[in-house]
Amino acid sequence: MTDEPVSKAFDEVGREREADTFGMWVFLGTEAMLFGAVFVAYTILRLKYPEAFGGGSEKLSMWLGTLNTAILLTSSLAMAVAVESAKAHALPFARRMLWITALLGAAFVCVKGYEYFDDMQKGLLPLLGPFHYDGPDSAHAGLFFNIYLMMTGIHAVHLLIGISLVVYLALPIRIPPGRQPKRIESVGLYWHFVDIVWIFLFPLLYLVHP
């Protein structure tokens, strides 16, 4: 039964799977363009004000950034195992792995939330409160913290959407059995994409050398 295509548009399950995954990749392409534009803005500002970016980056907690990178990379492992189990029709195990993925995602958001709170207390987020900065090129350092907040903020929104989708798939809702593995696979691709965005954000924001 699970080897029948879900949609009438497809004769066989292989073609349907390929079309589903292809659709997801096209969507990820649009997402890549969104983040690509933000990365270009970052690059322009960093090349123009290298000292402000170096000084600003030093004010962020490298260790919290490292911790969050480790959390997110591990969540991707859990997601990949969930996808593999779902394909092997081991859905109860896949659901457990999805819960782990969602919990790790939530842990990332908590660490990030704490970081924002801490940054704000120190007066490092000029968009959210008074700005106090005593490093080099204080005239332009606000730009670094603004783009830091924007980049990590857009990323966090993506992650929150990812967590919601993963939790939805992990819930024991009755979905026609043929559909569940494909849904988990598509959400998995999205999850890994959000992970890749962070892989680049981490060194660009936390490890800048003046």
Added chain:
Amino acid sequence: MTRRLVYAWLGLMLLLALTVGSSFIPLGVGNSVVNLAIAAAKAAIVLAVFMELRRGEPLLHLAAAAVGFWLLILFVLSWIALRGV
């Protein structure tokens, strides 16, 4: 199968340790180059293993390559337009 995923994860953690470790060695511009090279390697592992590009379905290779190509256009045109600004 799962073992391959765990190996990929170990590789990612190793690369993370390398990035953080290298940031303590002052290399000037070299630090950024090392950081970006390591980030690209990590992304390649995620793409190949976790996102299953290594399974080799041509349509997906094409889609992923198109994403890379559009990004290249975005970056190169921005770079050309902003040279010397």
